[in-house]
Amino acid sequence: MTVVLWFFVVAVGRWLVTVVAGRLLGARRGWLALALAGIAGFALAVVTAGELTNWEWRTLDMVLVTLALALLLTMAFALAIDLAAPVPAR
DSSP states (O other), X not given: OOHHHHHHHHHHHHHHHHHHHHHHHOSOOOHHHHHHHHHHHHHHHHHHHHHHTTTOXXXXXXXXXXXXXXXXXXXHHHHHHHHHSOOOOO
16 A cells, blocks of 8 residues: 555544544544544554554555554543543533
């Protein structure tokens, strides 16, 4: 897989990972907060997967590691955004 195809994988993968991570957490979050968590989680996942696979863009290993890490990191960023948000008054 070349770097050009990564552009399309990132576009579809980021959206898919963000939606799945939001559903797995089960809490109601705004789309802006979830999108921010998805972008940050996916970006960090690509960098981490690249370092783990020696930046082998053409291998399926990097794709699978990126998607696995992106799901976990997106959930972690979503939780961090929730913890940083102010508590609503009742």
